[in-house]
Amino acid sequence: MATSIGKIGEFDGATEDWCSYTERLEHFFKANKVGDEEKNDAFLSCIGKETSGLLRLLLAPAKPKDKTYEEMVLECKTKLFVKPELSGDEHVGKDEESEDEDNYSDGIEVD
Secondary structure (H helix, E strand, O other), X not given: OXXXXXXXXXXXXXXXXXXXXHHHHXXXXXXXXXXXXXXXXXXXXXXXXXXXXXXXXXXOOOOHHHOOHHHHHHHHHHXXXXXXXXXXXXXXXXHHHHHHHHHHHHOOOOO
């Protein structure tokens, strides 16, 4: 029975982002001398049932076994686990909204 160095759990987006997970996975592969030929199977074994299911849906009609490790990681990164970024315009909009509220309250006369 082979012994592995370290432990890599299933991906959990509630506690870790995809880039951090795949970085840890790369270190795990290196420490355990997982070759390029085995990375695909190791990846599919590590990511967990939920992420594996999402990946299968994303890749359909192709199957994960027909993709490389790099292709699967990229598909997940670009299509499943993208964090929306706030643009500067959205931030400005909130500031302008506050200013409008302030201006509106300045125009109200109270008896």
